[in-house]
Amino acid sequence: MKKAAELLAQGxxxxxxxxxxxxxxxxxxxxxxxxxxxxxxxSNFAKMHMEKKDGG
Structure with missing residues (x-):
């Protein structure tokens, strides 16, 4: 699951x-x-990390 979280965070x-x-x-x-x-x-985990990357 840790690897999955890393991959999701990368987007x-x-x-x-x-x-x-x-x-x-x-x-x-x-x-x-x-x-x-x-x-x-x-999906929410990925969204959360994409918002952080975008400065949100």
Whole structure:
């Protein structure tokens, strides 16, 4: 999950690509596991980091 968070923060890959890169066969399962660990959805996590990059 740490690697997934790093990839999401970079903003290079889409969530379904990150789920595959980190060994999940289902993006839905990836979303559930990510939310359970970080308390935020992968899409919101990525948005939050993109806003930080943009100065927001």
């Amino acid at each position: 290079v890959y889409r969530i379904y690509e990150i789920s595959n890169l980190t060994g999940f066969s289902s993006p839905n399962h990836f979303n559930r596991v990510f939310y359970k660990q970080f308390g935020i959805t992968p």
